[in-house]
Amino acid sequence: MADYVAGGVPERLVPRTTEARNAREARLVAERRLGPSVAFWGMAMVIASEATLFGTFIGTYYYLRFSNAHWPPPGTPEPRVVVPLIMVGVLATTSLPMQLAAMAARRARLWAARLLLVWALVVQCGYLVYEIHDYVHQLRSSTPQDNAYSSIYYTLLGADHAHVAIGILFVVWLLWKLARGLTMYRLNAVQVVAFYWHAVNLLTLIVIGVVLSARL
Amino acid sequence: MSAAVYEERLERMWQSRPGVLGWVMTTDHKRIGLLYFWTTLVLFGAGGAEALVMRTQLIQPNQHVVGPSTYDQLFTMHGITMIFFFIIPMTTGAFGNYLLPLMLGARDMAFPRMNALSFWIFLGSGIFIYTSLFLGIAPNAGWFDYVPLASAKFDPGHAIDFYCLGIIFNGIPSSLTAANFIVTILKMRAPGMSFNRMPLFCFAFLAASWGLLFALPSLTADTIFLFLDRNIGTHFFDVARGGSTLLWQHLFWIFGHPEVYILIVPAFGIATEIIPAFTQRRVVAFPLVAVAELLVVFIGFGVWAHHMFATGMPTVTVVFFAAATAIVVIPSTIQVFAWCMTFVTGNARFKTPLLFIAGFIFMFVAGGLTGIMFIAVPFDQQVTDTYFIIAHFHYIIFGAAVFPIFGGMYFWFPKVTGKLYFERPGQISFWLIFLGTNLLFFPMHIVGLAGMTRRVYTYPAGLGWGPENLAESIGAYLTAFGIVLLFANLVVSYFRGLPAGPDPWHGATLEWTIPSPPPEYNFAVIPKVSSAYANWDYADREEDRQKLAQGVMVLEQGHEQPVSSPIDGWWAEIVEMPHDSPWPIVLALAMSVVFILLLLHLWMGVCFALAGIVLALLGWHGGEPQESEA
DSSP: OTTOEETTEEGGGSOBGGGOOSHHHHHHHHHHSOSSOHHHHHHHHHHHHHHHHHHHHHHHHHHHHHTOSSSSOTTSOOOOOHHHHHHHHHHHTTHHHHHHHHHHHHTTOHHHHHHHHHHHHHHHHHHHHHHHHHHHHHHHHOOTTSOHHHHHHHHHHHHHHHHHHHHHHHHHHHHHHHTTOOOHHHHHHHHHHHHHHHHHHHHHHHHHHHHHGGGO | OOHHHHHHHHHHHHOOOSHHHHHHSOOOHHHHHHHHHHHHHHHHHHHHHHHHHHHHHTSSTTOOSSOHHHHHHHHHHHHHIIIIIIIHIIIIIIIIHHHHHHHHTOSSOSSHHHHHHHHHHHHHHHHHHHHHHHTTOOOOSTTTTOTTTTSTTTSOSSHHHHHHHHHHHHHHHHHHHHHHHHHHHHHOSOTTOOGGGSOHHHHHHHHHHHHHHHHHHHHHHHHHHHHHHHHTOOOTTOGGGTOOHHHHHHHHHHHHHHHHHHHHHHHHHHHHHHHHHHHTSOOTTHHHHHHHHHHHHHHHTTOGGGGOGGGOOOHHHHHHHHHHHHHHHHHHHHHHHHHHHHHHHSOOOOOHHHHHHHHHHHHHHHHHHHHHHTTSHHHHHHHTTBHHHHHHHHIIIIIIIIHHHHHHHHHHHHHHHSBOOOHHHHHHHHHHHHHHHHHHHHHHHHHHHTTOBTTOSOOOTTSSOHHHHHHHHHHHHHHHHHHHHHHHHHHHHHHHOOBOOSOTTOOSSGGGGSOSSOOTTSOSSOOOOSSSOGGGOHHHHHHHHHHHHHTTTOOOSSSEEEEEOTTTOOEEEEEEOOOOOSHHHHHHHHHHHHHHHHHTTOHHHHHHHHHHHHHHHHHHTTSOHHHHTO
16 A cells, blocks of 8 residues: 555655644655645745736836836936835845745754744844835825826835735744744745745845836 | 445545535535536626616617616626626636546645635625626726726716726636636646646646736736726826826736636637547647647737727737737637547537537637638728627627536536436527527627627617617527526426436546545545546546555545646645635635725725734634644
8 A cells, every 4th residue: 555656656755744743744744745835836826926916017117108208207306226226135135034044944943944034024124114214205205196107106116015014924924833833834834935035025126126217 | 444434534524514604614616616606607697687688778779778877887897797707707716616626636726715715705896896786886988998988087986996996806816716726737636647648628727827817917907007096196097197098908908818818718628628528539639739728828918909909009019919919810720620620530429518519619710700800900990899899709708708618517517416407408508599699799790890889878770770789689688598598407407307427428537537416525536647538548447446445545534635746747745635714704804895995995994904804814824734634
C-alpha cells in the first residue's frame, strides 16, 4: 500500500500537511513538498489581478496625459521628486526582511522570523504614516476635484497606499499567528505575505515612477 | 476492510450539516454550483421577462406598453442581467463549480471557502442591482453606459450609481471565481493528470478564467472612475477639465471584448464534452483545440477598439484593430472545424444535448460571419448602433453561449439528479428554441440594414419595419415557450424520470465514473488518469475499483485532497481541505453593507463596514484547517 505510485511519486514520499503541527514538522513537510503551496498560487492570482488594476490606472494616467497639452495643468503643483524617491527606496528595502522571514520560517527559526517581520513592519508603518501625512498635506494645495491630472494623481497614489495598508494588516496578523508557534498553515502564510510585499514594493516603485514622469 | 467501509468513512468525513444551515455554511463545490444555478435561473427569468416586455412594445409601430424611461431601464437591465448575472455566473459559477473538480478528479476546489464567498457576494450583488429596478431607478444608459450620457450632469439620481457599484460588486465574485478556477485547474488535478491528459472542458474554463482575471480590473477601474466623477467630483471623463469621454469606451471595451470570449469559451468547453459523448469519438485535433481555446481569449484582448470604429479614431488604430479582429477568426474556426470533423468521423446520436450543440455551431457560424463583416470599417460605421449589431451579438451570445448552456443542462441533468430527462419533449424544446431564436434574431439583420436604430422605445408606421418586428416578437414568444418547456421537462424528469445510473451517455470524462448524484467526497479513490478521456480507459477504472477494496489512494484520514504540480501533474502533497464555515456569508454580508453605504454616501459607515470585513476575515482565518479537523 505504502509504495503505491501516483503521478510519478510514491505515496510514502508525499507529505501530508495535516502532519505538521509544530515548527519541526512543518519544516520537514516543506522540504518534501514539490513546488510552492496552493496558497502561493492563490496569491499569484491576487497579484495578477491587482497588477492589472494598476496597469489600467497607469494606462489611464498616460491616456489623459497625452490628451492634455499641459501636464500637470497650469496652477497645479508639480510632484516633488527627492523625498518620494527616498521614501519608496526605504519601503523597497523591506522586501529583504520579508524574504528572510519567509526563509527563516521555512527553516523553523521562529524567533528569527518574528524579529524580521517586526523589522519590516516598523519600516512599512513609518512609510505609510509619512505618506498619509504627505497625502493630506498635498490636498491643501490641490484636490482631486481640480482637473483630470489631479484626479488620476490622487487615485493612483491612494490606491497604492491602500495596498501598503493591507500589507501592514497582513504582517500584523502574521505576527499574531506566529506568537502561537509555527504550523504548516502559518509557514505558507509567511511565504505568501512575503510574496505580496514584493509585489507591492515593485508596484509602489512603478507608481512613483509614473507620478514623477510628469516632471519630464 | 471492504469498499463499503471506506466509502462510509469518507461519507462521514465529508458530509455537510443537515438542513438549511448545511446550505448556508457549505463549502461543497457541488452545492455551491447548485446555489449558483438556482440564483442565475431566477435572474435569467428576470432578464427574459425584460426582453419579452421590450418585444411586446416593439411588436407593432407606435405601441405604448411602457414609456421611454421604463424602456431605457429595461434594455439596460436586460443587458446587465444576461451578461453579468446570467451567462458568467451560469457558466463559471454553476457549470464550472459543479463540474471542474469532477473532471479533474478532485474532491473540491482549491479554495472552498472562497468559492462559497463568491456565491454569497454574487447573490448580494444580484439583489443590490435588482433593488434599483423595484425602486424604479434602474440603470438606464445602456449596458455599456457611455459617458457623457451617464455622467451626473445628464443622468442625475442614483440610477448610474447603482450601475457602477453593482458592476464593481459583481466583479469581485467573478475575479475570485476565476482565481479559484485557475488554481484548481493548475494544482488540484488528480496526480498523474498532466496537462495533455486534461479534458478540453477544463482548458476552456482555464482560458475563460484567465480572461476574467485580466479583463475585469479594467471594468472595475472604469466604474470606479465614473463613481468618483459622479459622487466625489473628479474629472476623469469631463472634457472641460482635461478628462476624456473616449477613455470610458476604451476601458470598457478592453474589458468588453475579452468578455465576449469569456461568455462563449466555457460554452465551447461544454460543446467539447457533449460531442465526444454522443459521437463516441475523441475530439479531432485535441492539441489544436486546446491551444485555440486559450488563444481565442488571448487574441481577444487585442481587438477591443473594433467596438469604437464610429468614434473617429485615427485610421492606423482602426486598421490595426480590424486586422486583429480578422486574426481572432482563426482559432475560432479551428474549433468549428474540429467539432464538425468529430461529427463527421464519429457515430453521431442526435439526442437533445447534441442537437443543441449542432444548433450552437450553426448559430456561431452565422453570428461569426456577420462579425467578420464588421472588419470592413465603412460597413461597420454604417450599421453601428442599428439592429444589425443586435442581430450579430444575439446570434453569438444566445446562439453560441446559451445554446450550449441548455445542451449542458440536459447533458449533465442525469449526473446531477440521478434521473433521465424525457427525450421527446427535450427535442421539441430544442426545435422551438432554435426556430424561435432564428425568427427572433434573423429579421433584425434586415431592419438593421434598413436603418432601425437600437434602443428606440417605439417607431413610427410607414417605415416598412412592421412585418419584421412582428416576426421578431413572435420568435421571442416561441423561444420563451421553448425555454419554459425545457425547464418543465427537467422539473418533471426530476420527479418522474427513470434512474440514470452513473453513466447514461458513456461519457468520456471522470464525472461519469462516479455515482449520480455524486457523493460529497466525489471520488472514493483518487482516480488514475492516463488520457483526457479517462472514462474510456477501462483498465484504469478497473484498477480504481480494486484499489478501493484494498483502501489504496482513498485518503480517508481526514478532509484530504492530493495536490499536484501545475504542468506535469506530479503528486506534490496531501492537503487538509476546509469544511463548512459561517464566515463566507458573514463576509459577503459585510461587503454588501459597504456597497449600500457607498450608494447612500454614508462614508463614516463605510469605514465601519470595512472594519467589519477585517473582523470577518480574522474569524475566517482564526481556525486553521489542520487544527479544526484534528
